[in-house]
Amino acid sequence: METIVELCKRRGIIFQSSEIYGGLRGAWDFGPLGVALKENVRDAWKTAMFQLRDDVVPIEASILMHPKVWEASGHVGGFTDPLVDCRNCQSRYREDQLPTNKSGEIYCPNCGQAGTFTEAREFNLMFRTFVGPSEDTAAQVWMRPETAQGMFVDFAHVQLTSRKKVPFGIGQIGRSFRNEITPRNFIFRVREFEQMEMEFFCKPGTDEAWHDYWIRQRYDWYTALGMDPANLRIRPHAEDELSHYSKGTVDLEYRFPMGWGELEGIANRGDFDLTQHAEHSGKDLSYFDQAAGERYIPYVIEPAAGVDRTVLAFMVDAYAEEEAPAAKGGTETRTVLRFHPDLAPVKVAVLPLSKKDTLTPTARRVNDLLKPHFRGVDYDESGQIGRRYRRQDEVGTPFCVTVDFETVEDDDAVTVRDRDTMDQDRVPIENLVAYLDDRFAAARA
Structure with a gap:
Protein backbone atom coordinates (compact mmCIF):
# COMPACT_ATOMS: atom_id res chain seq x y z
CA MET A 1 0.00 0.00 0.00
CA ALA A 72 -37.32 5.86 10.18
CA SER A 73 -34.28 4.19 8.60
CA GLY A 74 -32.87 3.18 11.98
CA HIS A 75 -29.72 5.24 11.69
CA VAL A 76 -30.42 7.50 14.67
CA GLY A 77 -30.94 4.59 17.02
CA GLY A 78 -28.72 1.91 15.54
CA PHE A 79 -25.96 3.26 13.29
CA THR A 80 -23.21 2.77 15.86
CA ASP A 81 -19.79 1.20 16.41
CA PRO A 82 -18.34 -0.02 19.74
CA LEU A 83 -15.80 2.60 20.89
CA VAL A 84 -13.03 1.83 23.41
CA ASP A 85 -10.08 3.82 24.78
CA CYS A 86 -6.69 2.44 25.72
CA ARG A 87 -6.10 3.49 29.32
CA ASN A 88 -2.34 3.29 28.79
CA CYS A 89 -1.91 5.65 25.78
CA GLN A 90 -5.44 7.11 25.35
CA SER A 91 -5.74 5.89 21.74
CA ARG A 92 -9.30 5.20 20.51
CA TYR A 93 -10.45 2.23 18.48
CA ARG A 94 -13.40 0.25 17.28
CA GLU A 95 -13.47 -2.70 19.66
CA ASP A 96 -14.43 -5.19 16.94
CA GLN A 97 -11.37 -4.27 14.84
CA LEU A 98 -8.66 -4.64 17.48
CA PRO A 99 -6.03 -7.38 17.01
CA THR A 100 -5.60 -10.23 19.47
CA ASN A 101 -2.41 -11.74 20.90
CA LYS A 102 -1.55 -15.44 21.33
CA SER A 103 -3.56 -15.51 24.56
CA GLY A 104 -6.66 -14.28 22.74
CA GLU A 105 -6.62 -10.87 24.41
CA ILE A 106 -7.17 -7.72 22.38
CA TYR A 107 -4.23 -5.35 22.52
CA CYS A 108 -3.51 -1.75 21.58
CA PRO A 109 -1.83 -1.39 18.15
CA ASN A 110 -0.22 1.86 19.35
CA CYS A 111 1.40 0.87 22.65
CA GLY A 112 1.07 -2.92 22.55
CA GLN A 113 -0.64 -3.22 25.92
CA ALA A 114 -3.37 -5.83 26.41
CA GLY A 115 -6.25 -5.64 28.87
CA THR A 116 -6.06 -1.87 29.25
CA PHE A 117 -9.28 -0.84 27.50
CA THR A 118 -12.31 0.97 28.82
CA GLU A 119 -15.74 -0.59 28.60
CA ALA A 120 -17.14 -0.38 25.07
CA ARG A 121 -19.70 2.34 24.45
CA GLU A 122 -21.82 2.82 21.35
CA PHE A 123 -20.73 5.68 19.10
CA ASN A 124 -23.08 7.02 16.40
CA LEU A 125 -21.24 7.40 13.11
CA MET A 126 -23.40 10.18 11.68
CA PHE A 127 -22.12 13.73 11.49
CA ARG A 128 -24.59 16.29 12.79
CA THR A 129 -24.97 19.92 11.79
CA PHE A 130 -27.59 22.66 12.09
CA MET A 315 -5.18 1.10 -9.14
CA VAL A 316 -3.90 -1.86 -7.12
CA ASP A 317 -5.02 -4.28 -9.82
CA ALA A 318 -3.39 -2.26 -12.59
CA TYR A 319 -0.05 -1.73 -10.81
CA ALA A 320 2.97 -3.60 -12.14
CA GLU A 321 6.75 -3.38 -12.00
CA GLU A 322 8.75 -5.02 -14.77
CA GLU A 323 12.11 -5.01 -16.47
CA ALA A 324 12.22 -2.92 -19.64
CA PRO A 325 14.95 -1.81 -22.06
CA ALA A 326 16.85 1.26 -20.87
CA ALA A 327 17.62 4.19 -23.16
CA LYS A 328 21.39 3.73 -22.79
CA GLY A 329 21.35 -0.05 -23.09
CA GLY A 330 20.63 -2.81 -20.64
CA THR A 331 17.41 -2.90 -18.67
CA GLU A 332 15.68 -0.90 -15.97
CA THR A 333 12.59 -1.34 -13.83
CA ARG A 334 9.56 0.47 -15.12
CA THR A 335 6.39 1.09 -13.15
CA VAL A 336 3.18 0.84 -15.16
CA LEU A 337 -0.53 1.09 -14.42
CA ARG A 338 -2.25 -1.23 -16.88
CA PHE A 339 -5.62 0.49 -16.74
CA HIS A 340 -8.47 -0.55 -18.97
CA PRO A 341 -8.64 2.21 -21.62
CA ASP A 342 -12.01 3.42 -20.34
CA LEU A 343 -10.48 4.07 -16.89
CA ALA A 344 -7.11 5.57 -17.86
CA PRO A 345 -7.04 9.24 -16.77
CA VAL A 346 -4.90 10.12 -19.80
CA LYS A 347 -5.90 8.35 -22.99
CA VAL A 348 -3.22 9.71 -25.32
CA ALA A 349 -0.04 11.68 -24.68
CA VAL A 350 1.47 13.86 -27.41
CA LEU A 351 5.25 14.05 -27.06
CA PRO A 352 7.44 16.13 -29.39
CA LEU A 353 10.82 14.42 -29.54
CA SER A 354 12.49 17.61 -28.32
CA LYS A 355 11.53 21.14 -27.38
CA LYS A 356 12.71 22.52 -30.74
CA ASP A 357 10.65 25.26 -32.37
CA THR A 358 10.58 23.22 -35.56
CA LEU A 359 8.58 20.44 -33.81
CA THR A 360 6.24 22.46 -31.63
CA PRO A 361 3.74 23.66 -34.30
CA THR A 362 3.23 20.14 -35.67
CA ALA A 363 3.01 18.65 -32.18
CA ARG A 364 0.40 21.23 -31.22
CA ARG A 365 -1.51 20.47 -34.41
CA VAL A 366 -1.59 16.78 -33.47
CA ASN A 367 -2.69 17.69 -29.94
CA ASP A 368 -5.54 19.83 -31.25
CA LEU A 369 -6.54 17.07 -33.68
CA LEU A 370 -6.90 14.50 -30.89
CA LYS A 371 -8.60 16.55 -28.17
CA PRO A 372 -12.12 16.55 -29.67
CA HIS A 373 -12.00 12.76 -30.05
CA PHE A 374 -10.42 11.53 -26.79
CA ARG A 375 -11.16 12.84 -23.32
CA GLY A 376 -7.78 12.97 -21.63
CA VAL A 377 -5.07 14.13 -24.04
CA ASP A 378 -1.82 15.25 -22.42
CA TYR A 379 0.83 17.40 -24.10
CA ASP A 380 4.32 16.94 -22.61
CA GLU A 381 7.55 18.39 -24.00
CA SER A 382 9.60 18.52 -20.80
CA GLY A 383 12.59 16.20 -20.33
CA GLN A 384 14.12 13.31 -22.21
CA ILE A 385 11.70 11.27 -24.28
CA GLY A 386 12.48 8.10 -22.32
CA ARG A 387 11.62 9.77 -19.03
CA ARG A 388 8.40 11.10 -20.50
CA TYR A 389 7.45 7.59 -21.60
CA ARG A 390 8.05 6.40 -18.03
CA ARG A 391 5.89 9.20 -16.62
CA GLN A 392 3.05 8.20 -18.89
CA ASP A 393 3.50 4.52 -18.01
CA GLU A 394 3.20 5.38 -14.31
CA VAL A 395 -0.19 7.03 -14.78
CA GLY A 396 -1.47 4.35 -17.15
CA THR A 397 -1.59 6.20 -20.49
CA PRO A 398 -2.44 3.58 -23.16
CA PHE A 399 -0.77 5.34 -26.13
CA CYS A 400 1.97 7.90 -26.61
CA VAL A 401 2.23 9.79 -29.90
CA THR A 402 5.73 11.08 -30.70
CA VAL A 403 6.35 13.88 -33.18
CA ASP A 404 9.94 13.81 -34.49
CA PHE A 405 12.03 15.54 -37.13
CA GLU A 406 11.00 13.00 -39.75
CA THR A 407 7.39 14.08 -39.12
CA VAL A 408 8.01 17.69 -40.16
CA GLU A 409 10.71 17.08 -42.76
CA ASP A 410 9.50 13.98 -44.55
CA ASP A 411 6.35 11.89 -44.03
CA ASP A 412 3.87 13.91 -41.87
CA ALA A 413 3.55 10.76 -39.77
CA VAL A 414 4.00 10.10 -36.06
CA THR A 415 5.17 7.19 -33.92
CA VAL A 416 2.51 5.59 -31.71
CA ARG A 417 3.83 3.65 -28.71
CA ASP A 418 1.74 1.01 -26.94
CA ARG A 419 1.91 1.17 -23.11
CA ASP A 420 1.71 -2.57 -22.50
CA THR A 421 3.89 -3.99 -25.25
CA MET A 422 6.04 -0.87 -25.88
CA ASP A 423 5.71 -1.68 -29.60
CA GLN A 424 5.76 1.31 -31.95
CA ASP A 425 3.88 1.95 -35.19
CA ARG A 426 4.39 4.70 -37.73
CA VAL A 427 1.04 6.29 -38.56
CA PRO A 428 0.20 9.18 -40.97
CA ILE A 429 -1.30 12.10 -39.05
CA GLU A 430 -4.34 12.09 -41.33
CA ASN A 431 -5.07 8.48 -40.23
CA LEU A 432 -4.19 8.94 -36.55
CA VAL A 433 -7.71 9.34 -35.09
CA ALA A 434 -9.03 6.30 -36.96
CA TYR A 435 -5.96 4.28 -35.98
CA LEU A 436 -6.38 5.10 -32.27
CA ASP A 437 -10.13 4.45 -32.44
CA ASP A 438 -9.38 0.96 -33.75
CA ARG A 439 -6.72 0.35 -31.10
CA PHE A 440 -9.05 1.42 -28.27
CA ALA A 441 -11.86 -0.73 -29.65
CA ALA A 442 -9.51 -3.74 -29.79
CA ALA A 443 -8.36 -3.08 -26.19
CA ARG A 444 -11.98 -3.04 -24.98
CA ALA A 445 -12.87 -6.28 -26.76
Whole structure:
Protein backbone atom coordinates (compact mmCIF):
# COMPACT_ATOMS: atom_id res chain seq x y z
CA MET A 1 0.00 0.00 0.00
CA GLU A 2 2.89 2.37 0.76
CA THR A 3 4.05 2.01 -2.86
CA ILE A 4 0.60 2.98 -4.18
CA VAL A 5 0.37 5.94 -1.77
CA GLU A 6 3.81 7.20 -2.80
CA LEU A 7 2.98 6.90 -6.51
CA CYS A 8 -0.30 8.76 -6.01
CA LYS A 9 1.45 11.62 -4.22
CA ARG A 10 4.36 11.80 -6.69
CA ARG A 11 2.06 12.05 -9.69
CA GLY A 12 -0.56 14.25 -8.01
CA ILE A 13 -3.28 11.61 -8.20
CA ILE A 14 -4.30 11.51 -4.52
CA PHE A 15 -2.64 13.26 -1.58
CA GLN A 16 -3.30 14.26 2.03
CA SER A 17 -5.95 16.93 2.56
CA SER A 18 -4.71 20.14 4.23
CA GLU A 19 -1.17 18.79 4.09
CA ILE A 20 0.49 22.17 4.66
CA TYR A 21 -1.22 22.22 8.08
CA GLY A 22 -0.27 18.67 8.96
CA GLY A 23 -3.24 17.04 7.24
CA LEU A 24 -6.55 15.73 8.56
CA ARG A 25 -6.78 12.03 9.26
CA GLY A 26 -9.18 10.20 6.96
CA ALA A 27 -9.37 13.07 4.45
CA TRP A 28 -7.74 12.97 1.01
CA ASP A 29 -7.65 15.28 -1.99
CA PHE A 30 -7.73 14.14 -5.61
CA GLY A 31 -5.44 15.96 -8.02
CA PRO A 32 -5.95 16.41 -11.79
CA LEU A 33 -5.25 12.78 -12.68
CA GLY A 34 -7.22 11.51 -9.68
CA VAL A 35 -10.23 13.59 -10.69
CA ALA A 36 -10.05 12.14 -14.21
CA LEU A 37 -9.74 8.59 -12.85
CA LYS A 38 -12.74 9.05 -10.53
CA GLU A 39 -14.77 10.56 -13.34
CA ASN A 40 -13.98 7.58 -15.56
CA VAL A 41 -15.10 5.15 -12.83
CA ARG A 42 -18.33 7.12 -12.40
CA ASP A 43 -18.90 7.19 -16.16
CA ALA A 44 -18.38 3.44 -16.45
CA TRP A 45 -20.93 2.85 -13.67
CA LYS A 46 -23.45 5.29 -15.19
CA THR A 47 -23.03 3.71 -18.61
CA ALA A 48 -23.76 0.25 -17.20
CA MET A 49 -26.66 1.43 -15.02
CA PHE A 50 -28.38 4.08 -17.10
CA GLN A 51 -27.17 4.27 -20.69
CA LEU A 52 -27.27 0.55 -21.50
CA ARG A 53 -30.47 -0.22 -19.57
CA ASP A 54 -34.10 0.82 -19.89
CA ASP A 55 -35.11 -0.17 -16.36
CA VAL A 56 -32.91 2.10 -14.18
CA VAL A 57 -33.30 5.87 -13.87
CA PRO A 58 -31.02 8.43 -12.17
CA ILE A 59 -31.74 10.95 -9.43
CA GLU A 60 -29.60 13.33 -7.40
CA ALA A 61 -30.95 13.61 -3.86
CA SER A 62 -29.96 16.29 -1.38
CA ILE A 63 -27.24 15.55 1.17
CA LEU A 64 -29.33 17.22 3.88
CA MET A 65 -32.69 15.54 4.50
CA HIS A 66 -35.46 15.82 7.06
CA PRO A 67 -34.14 14.35 10.34
CA LYS A 68 -37.10 11.95 10.55
CA VAL A 69 -35.71 10.15 7.50
CA TRP A 70 -32.87 8.86 9.67
CA GLU A 71 -35.18 7.94 12.53
CA ALA A 72 -37.32 5.86 10.18
CA SER A 73 -34.28 4.19 8.60
CA GLY A 74 -32.87 3.18 11.98
CA HIS A 75 -29.72 5.24 11.69
CA VAL A 76 -30.42 7.50 14.67
CA GLY A 77 -30.94 4.59 17.02
CA GLY A 78 -28.72 1.91 15.54
CA PHE A 79 -25.96 3.26 13.29
CA THR A 80 -23.21 2.77 15.86
CA ASP A 81 -19.79 1.20 16.41
CA PRO A 82 -18.34 -0.02 19.74
CA LEU A 83 -15.80 2.60 20.89
CA VAL A 84 -13.03 1.83 23.41
CA ASP A 85 -10.08 3.82 24.78
CA CYS A 86 -6.69 2.44 25.72
CA ARG A 87 -6.10 3.49 29.32
CA ASN A 88 -2.34 3.29 28.79
CA CYS A 89 -1.91 5.65 25.78
CA GLN A 90 -5.44 7.11 25.35
CA SER A 91 -5.74 5.89 21.74
CA ARG A 92 -9.30 5.20 20.51
CA TYR A 93 -10.45 2.23 18.48
CA ARG A 94 -13.40 0.25 17.28
CA GLU A 95 -13.47 -2.70 19.66
CA ASP A 96 -14.43 -5.19 16.94
CA GLN A 97 -11.37 -4.27 14.84
CA LEU A 98 -8.66 -4.64 17.48
CA PRO A 99 -6.03 -7.38 17.01
CA THR A 100 -5.60 -10.23 19.47
CA ASN A 101 -2.41 -11.74 20.90
CA LYS A 102 -1.55 -15.44 21.33
CA SER A 103 -3.56 -15.51 24.56
CA GLY A 104 -6.66 -14.28 22.74
CA GLU A 105 -6.62 -10.87 24.41
CA ILE A 106 -7.17 -7.72 22.38
CA TYR A 107 -4.23 -5.35 22.52
CA CYS A 108 -3.51 -1.75 21.58
CA PRO A 109 -1.83 -1.39 18.15
CA ASN A 110 -0.22 1.86 19.35
CA CYS A 111 1.40 0.87 22.65
CA GLY A 112 1.07 -2.92 22.55
CA GLN A 113 -0.64 -3.22 25.92
CA ALA A 114 -3.37 -5.83 26.41
CA GLY A 115 -6.25 -5.64 28.87
CA THR A 116 -6.06 -1.87 29.25
CA PHE A 117 -9.28 -0.84 27.50
CA THR A 118 -12.31 0.97 28.82
CA GLU A 119 -15.74 -0.59 28.60
CA ALA A 120 -17.14 -0.38 25.07
CA ARG A 121 -19.70 2.34 24.45
CA GLU A 122 -21.82 2.82 21.35
CA PHE A 123 -20.73 5.68 19.10
CA ASN A 124 -23.08 7.02 16.40
CA LEU A 125 -21.24 7.40 13.11
CA MET A 126 -23.40 10.18 11.68
CA PHE A 127 -22.12 13.73 11.49
CA ARG A 128 -24.59 16.29 12.79
CA THR A 129 -24.97 19.92 11.79
CA PHE A 130 -27.59 22.66 12.09
CA VAL A 131 -29.92 24.35 9.63
CA GLY A 132 -30.26 28.08 10.08
CA PRO A 133 -28.79 30.36 12.77
CA SER A 134 -29.85 28.34 15.81
CA GLU A 135 -27.76 25.50 17.15
CA ASP A 136 -30.34 23.53 19.08
CA THR A 137 -32.16 20.23 18.68
CA ALA A 138 -34.94 21.84 16.64
CA ALA A 139 -32.40 22.92 14.01
CA GLN A 140 -30.34 19.72 14.06
CA VAL A 141 -29.94 17.68 10.88
CA TRP A 142 -27.61 14.90 9.82
CA MET A 143 -25.04 14.62 7.05
CA ARG A 144 -26.26 11.57 5.18
CA PRO A 145 -24.30 8.37 5.91
CA GLU A 146 -25.57 6.75 2.69
CA THR A 147 -27.30 7.83 -0.51
CA ALA A 148 -29.90 5.04 -0.37
CA GLN A 149 -32.57 6.80 1.69
CA GLY A 150 -33.03 9.54 -0.90
CA MET A 151 -34.10 6.90 -3.40
CA PHE A 152 -36.55 5.34 -0.95
CA VAL A 153 -38.28 8.57 0.06
CA ASP A 154 -38.47 9.65 -3.61
CA PHE A 155 -39.67 6.24 -4.85
CA ALA A 156 -43.34 7.09 -5.41
CA HIS A 157 -42.64 10.41 -7.14
CA VAL A 158 -39.94 9.00 -9.41
CA GLN A 159 -42.04 5.96 -10.31
CA LEU A 160 -45.00 8.17 -11.22
CA THR A 161 -43.10 10.79 -13.21
CA SER A 162 -40.77 8.37 -15.01
CA ARG A 163 -43.74 6.05 -15.78
CA LYS A 164 -41.63 3.02 -14.89
CA LYS A 165 -43.26 -0.26 -13.97
CA VAL A 166 -41.90 -2.59 -11.32
CA PRO A 167 -39.34 -4.09 -11.68
CA PHE A 168 -37.19 -0.99 -12.13
CA GLY A 169 -34.32 0.75 -10.38
CA ILE A 170 -33.36 4.20 -9.13
CA GLY A 171 -29.65 4.99 -8.95
CA GLN A 172 -27.40 7.85 -7.98
CA ILE A 173 -23.81 8.81 -7.29
CA GLY A 174 -23.21 11.15 -4.39
CA ARG A 175 -21.23 12.00 -1.29
CA SER A 176 -21.82 10.40 2.09
CA PHE A 177 -20.28 11.04 5.49
CA ARG A 178 -19.42 8.68 8.34
CA ASN A 179 -17.56 9.71 11.47
CA GLU A 180 -15.30 6.67 11.42
CA ILE A 181 -13.45 6.05 14.70
CA THR A 182 -10.34 4.76 12.93
CA PRO A 183 -10.10 5.69 9.23
CA ARG A 184 -7.30 3.67 7.68
CA ASN A 185 -5.65 2.06 4.68
CA PHE A 186 -5.37 5.16 2.51
CA ILE A 187 -8.73 5.81 0.80
CA PHE A 188 -10.19 2.41 1.73
CA ARG A 189 -11.94 3.76 4.86
CA VAL A 190 -12.47 7.51 5.10
CA ARG A 191 -14.94 9.91 6.68
CA GLU A 192 -16.09 11.65 3.49
CA PHE A 193 -16.61 9.45 0.47
CA GLU A 194 -18.64 8.98 -2.67
CA GLN A 195 -21.10 6.17 -3.29
CA MET A 196 -22.54 4.56 -6.40
CA GLU A 197 -25.83 3.03 -5.25
CA MET A 198 -28.89 1.63 -6.99
CA GLU A 199 -32.17 0.48 -5.48
CA PHE A 200 -33.93 -2.07 -7.68
CA PHE A 201 -37.63 -2.39 -6.82
CA CYS A 202 -39.22 -5.75 -7.59
CA LYS A 203 -42.27 -7.85 -6.78
CA PRO A 204 -42.08 -9.92 -3.58
CA GLY A 205 -41.28 -13.49 -4.47
CA THR A 206 -39.01 -12.46 -7.36
CA ASP A 207 -36.45 -10.81 -5.09
CA GLU A 208 -34.11 -13.78 -4.68
CA ALA A 209 -33.81 -14.27 -8.43
CA TRP A 210 -33.11 -10.55 -8.88
CA HIS A 211 -30.56 -10.68 -6.08
CA ASP A 212 -28.68 -13.44 -7.92
CA TYR A 213 -28.97 -11.47 -11.16
CA TRP A 214 -27.44 -8.31 -9.71
CA ILE A 215 -24.61 -10.20 -8.01
CA ARG A 216 -23.57 -11.53 -11.40
CA GLN A 217 -24.06 -8.18 -13.14
CA ARG A 218 -21.86 -6.35 -10.67
CA TYR A 219 -19.15 -9.03 -10.68
CA ASP A 220 -19.03 -8.90 -14.48
CA TRP A 221 -18.76 -5.09 -14.44
CA TYR A 222 -15.44 -5.23 -12.60
CA THR A 223 -13.95 -7.99 -14.72
CA ALA A 224 -15.09 -6.30 -17.97
CA LEU A 225 -13.04 -3.27 -16.87
CA GLY A 226 -9.95 -5.41 -16.56
CA MET A 227 -9.98 -6.52 -12.92
CA ASP A 228 -8.25 -9.86 -12.41
CA PRO A 229 -10.87 -12.46 -11.33
CA ALA A 230 -8.21 -14.02 -9.09
CA ASN A 231 -8.40 -10.84 -6.97
CA LEU A 232 -12.20 -10.75 -6.79
CA ARG A 233 -14.52 -13.03 -4.84
CA ILE A 234 -18.16 -13.29 -3.76
CA ARG A 235 -18.66 -13.70 -0.01
CA PRO A 236 -22.17 -14.23 1.43
CA HIS A 237 -22.79 -12.65 4.84
CA ALA A 238 -23.19 -15.05 7.74
CA GLU A 239 -26.49 -14.93 9.61
CA ASP A 240 -24.96 -13.06 12.57
CA GLU A 241 -23.46 -10.26 10.43
CA LEU A 242 -26.54 -9.38 8.39
CA SER A 243 -27.88 -5.87 8.76
CA HIS A 244 -31.23 -5.58 10.51
CA TYR A 245 -33.00 -4.85 7.22
CA SER A 246 -31.36 -7.58 5.14
CA LYS A 247 -32.90 -10.82 3.88
CA GLY A 248 -29.49 -11.69 2.47
CA THR A 249 -26.31 -9.83 1.53
CA VAL A 250 -23.16 -10.71 -0.35
CA ASP A 251 -19.98 -8.70 -0.57
CA LEU A 252 -17.85 -8.52 -3.65
CA GLU A 253 -14.44 -8.55 -2.02
CA TYR A 254 -11.12 -7.49 -3.51
CA ARG A 255 -7.67 -8.70 -2.51
CA PHE A 256 -6.22 -5.36 -1.35
CA PRO A 257 -2.59 -5.10 -0.13
CA MET A 258 -3.83 -5.40 3.47
CA GLY A 259 -5.99 -8.45 2.63
CA TRP A 260 -9.48 -9.19 1.38
CA GLY A 261 -11.86 -6.25 1.87
CA GLU A 262 -15.35 -5.26 0.81
CA LEU A 263 -15.51 -3.63 -2.61
CA GLU A 264 -19.28 -3.65 -3.09
CA GLY A 265 -22.26 -4.97 -1.18
CA ILE A 266 -25.34 -6.40 -2.90
CA ALA A 267 -28.19 -6.64 -0.39
CA ASN A 268 -31.74 -7.95 -0.50
CA ARG A 269 -33.37 -5.31 1.71
CA GLY A 270 -36.85 -6.79 1.48
CA ASP A 271 -39.63 -4.23 2.02
CA PHE A 272 -38.04 -2.76 5.17
CA ASP A 273 -37.25 0.72 3.87
CA LEU A 274 -40.47 1.54 2.04
CA THR A 275 -42.52 0.11 4.92
CA GLN A 276 -40.62 2.16 7.49
CA HIS A 277 -40.96 5.41 5.55
CA ALA A 278 -44.65 4.76 4.88
CA GLU A 279 -45.29 4.25 8.59
CA HIS A 280 -43.25 7.24 9.77
CA SER A 281 -44.45 9.68 7.10
CA GLY A 282 -48.05 8.51 6.78
CA LYS A 283 -47.67 8.40 2.98
CA ASP A 284 -48.65 5.47 0.79
CA LEU A 285 -45.51 4.01 -0.78
CA SER A 286 -47.13 0.90 -2.20
CA TYR A 287 -47.21 0.04 -5.89
CA PHE A 288 -50.29 -0.96 -7.88
CA ASP A 289 -49.59 -3.57 -10.52
CA GLN A 290 -52.28 -2.95 -13.14
CA ALA A 291 -51.50 -6.07 -15.13
CA ALA A 292 -51.89 -8.33 -12.08
CA GLY A 293 -54.56 -6.20 -10.42
CA GLU A 294 -52.75 -6.17 -7.08
CA ARG A 295 -51.07 -3.69 -4.76
CA TYR A 296 -47.92 -4.41 -2.78
CA ILE A 297 -44.84 -2.88 -1.16
CA PRO A 298 -41.94 -3.69 -3.50
CA TYR A 299 -38.88 -5.53 -2.29
CA VAL A 300 -35.51 -3.92 -2.97
CA ILE A 301 -32.18 -5.23 -4.22
CA GLU A 302 -29.33 -2.82 -3.52
CA PRO A 303 -25.90 -2.90 -5.20
CA ALA A 304 -23.82 -0.29 -3.32
CA ALA A 305 -20.19 0.57 -4.09
CA GLY A 306 -17.80 3.32 -3.06
CA VAL A 307 -16.18 5.38 -5.80
CA ASP A 308 -12.99 5.96 -3.77
CA ARG A 309 -12.63 2.30 -2.81
CA THR A 310 -13.27 1.24 -6.41
CA VAL A 311 -10.57 3.65 -7.62
CA LEU A 312 -8.15 2.11 -5.12
CA ALA A 313 -8.98 -1.43 -6.23
CA PHE A 314 -8.49 -0.63 -9.91
CA MET A 315 -5.18 1.10 -9.14
CA VAL A 316 -3.90 -1.86 -7.12
CA ASP A 317 -5.02 -4.28 -9.82
CA ALA A 318 -3.39 -2.26 -12.59
CA TYR A 319 -0.05 -1.73 -10.81
CA ALA A 320 2.97 -3.60 -12.14
CA GLU A 321 6.75 -3.38 -12.00
CA GLU A 322 8.75 -5.02 -14.77
CA GLU A 323 12.11 -5.01 -16.47
CA ALA A 324 12.22 -2.92 -19.64
CA PRO A 325 14.95 -1.81 -22.06
CA ALA A 326 16.85 1.26 -20.87
CA ALA A 327 17.62 4.19 -23.16
CA LYS A 328 21.39 3.73 -22.79
CA GLY A 329 21.35 -0.05 -23.09
CA GLY A 330 20.63 -2.81 -20.64
CA THR A 331 17.41 -2.90 -18.67
CA GLU A 332 15.68 -0.90 -15.97
CA THR A 333 12.59 -1.34 -13.83
CA ARG A 334 9.56 0.47 -15.12
CA THR A 335 6.39 1.09 -13.15
CA VAL A 336 3.18 0.84 -15.16
CA LEU A 337 -0.53 1.09 -14.42
CA ARG A 338 -2.25 -1.23 -16.88
CA PHE A 339 -5.62 0.49 -16.74
CA HIS A 340 -8.47 -0.55 -18.97
CA PRO A 341 -8.64 2.21 -21.62
CA ASP A 342 -12.01 3.42 -20.34
CA LEU A 343 -10.48 4.07 -16.89
CA ALA A 344 -7.11 5.57 -17.86
CA PRO A 345 -7.04 9.24 -16.77
CA VAL A 346 -4.90 10.12 -19.80
CA LYS A 347 -5.90 8.35 -22.99
CA VAL A 348 -3.22 9.71 -25.32
CA ALA A 349 -0.04 11.68 -24.68
CA VAL A 350 1.47 13.86 -27.41
CA LEU A 351 5.25 14.05 -27.06
CA PRO A 352 7.44 16.13 -29.39
CA LEU A 353 10.82 14.42 -29.54
CA SER A 354 12.49 17.61 -28.32
CA LYS A 355 11.53 21.14 -27.38
CA LYS A 356 12.71 22.52 -30.74
CA ASP A 357 10.65 25.26 -32.37
CA THR A 358 10.58 23.22 -35.56
CA LEU A 359 8.58 20.44 -33.81
CA THR A 360 6.24 22.46 -31.63
CA PRO A 361 3.74 23.66 -34.30
CA THR A 362 3.23 20.14 -35.67
CA ALA A 363 3.01 18.65 -32.18
CA ARG A 364 0.40 21.23 -31.22
CA ARG A 365 -1.51 20.47 -34.41
CA VAL A 366 -1.59 16.78 -33.47
CA ASN A 367 -2.69 17.69 -29.94
CA ASP A 368 -5.54 19.83 -31.25
CA LEU A 369 -6.54 17.07 -33.68
CA LEU A 370 -6.90 14.50 -30.89
CA LYS A 371 -8.60 16.55 -28.17
CA PRO A 372 -12.12 16.55 -29.67
CA HIS A 373 -12.00 12.76 -30.05
CA PHE A 374 -10.42 11.53 -26.79
CA ARG A 375 -11.16 12.84 -23.32
CA GLY A 376 -7.78 12.97 -21.63
CA VAL A 377 -5.07 14.13 -24.04
CA ASP A 378 -1.82 15.25 -22.42
CA TYR A 379 0.83 17.40 -24.10
CA ASP A 380 4.32 16.94 -22.61
CA GLU A 381 7.55 18.39 -24.00
CA SER A 382 9.60 18.52 -20.80
CA GLY A 383 12.59 16.20 -20.33
CA GLN A 384 14.12 13.31 -22.21
CA ILE A 385 11.70 11.27 -24.28
CA GLY A 386 12.48 8.10 -22.32
CA ARG A 387 11.62 9.77 -19.03
CA ARG A 388 8.40 11.10 -20.50
CA TYR A 389 7.45 7.59 -21.60
CA ARG A 390 8.05 6.40 -18.03
CA ARG A 391 5.89 9.20 -16.62
CA GLN A 392 3.05 8.20 -18.89
CA ASP A 393 3.50 4.52 -18.01
CA GLU A 394 3.20 5.38 -14.31
CA VAL A 395 -0.19 7.03 -14.78
CA GLY A 396 -1.47 4.35 -17.15
CA THR A 397 -1.59 6.20 -20.49
CA PRO A 398 -2.44 3.58 -23.16
CA PHE A 399 -0.77 5.34 -26.13
CA CYS A 400 1.97 7.90 -26.61
CA VAL A 401 2.23 9.79 -29.90
CA THR A 402 5.73 11.08 -30.70
CA VAL A 403 6.35 13.88 -33.18
CA ASP A 404 9.94 13.81 -34.49
CA PHE A 405 12.03 15.54 -37.13
CA GLU A 406 11.00 13.00 -39.75
CA THR A 407 7.39 14.08 -39.12
CA VAL A 408 8.01 17.69 -40.16
CA GLU A 409 10.71 17.08 -42.76
CA ASP A 410 9.50 13.98 -44.55
CA ASP A 411 6.35 11.89 -44.03
CA ASP A 412 3.87 13.91 -41.87
CA ALA A 413 3.55 10.76 -39.77
CA VAL A 414 4.00 10.10 -36.06
CA THR A 415 5.17 7.19 -33.92
CA VAL A 416 2.51 5.59 -31.71
CA ARG A 417 3.83 3.65 -28.71
CA ASP A 418 1.74 1.01 -26.94
CA ARG A 419 1.91 1.17 -23.11
CA ASP A 420 1.71 -2.57 -22.50
CA THR A 421 3.89 -3.99 -25.25
CA MET A 422 6.04 -0.87 -25.88
CA ASP A 423 5.71 -1.68 -29.60
CA GLN A 424 5.76 1.31 -31.95
CA ASP A 425 3.88 1.95 -35.19
CA ARG A 426 4.39 4.70 -37.73
CA VAL A 427 1.04 6.29 -38.56
CA PRO A 428 0.20 9.18 -40.97
CA ILE A 429 -1.30 12.10 -39.05
CA GLU A 430 -4.34 12.09 -41.33
CA ASN A 431 -5.07 8.48 -40.23
CA LEU A 432 -4.19 8.94 -36.55
CA VAL A 433 -7.71 9.34 -35.09
CA ALA A 434 -9.03 6.30 -36.96
CA TYR A 435 -5.96 4.28 -35.98
CA LEU A 436 -6.38 5.10 -32.27
CA ASP A 437 -10.13 4.45 -32.44
CA ASP A 438 -9.38 0.96 -33.75
CA ARG A 439 -6.72 0.35 -31.10
CA PHE A 440 -9.05 1.42 -28.27
CA ALA A 441 -11.86 -0.73 -29.65
CA ALA A 442 -9.51 -3.74 -29.79
CA ALA A 443 -8.36 -3.08 -26.19
CA ARG A 444 -11.98 -3.04 -24.98
CA ALA A 445 -12.87 -6.28 -26.76
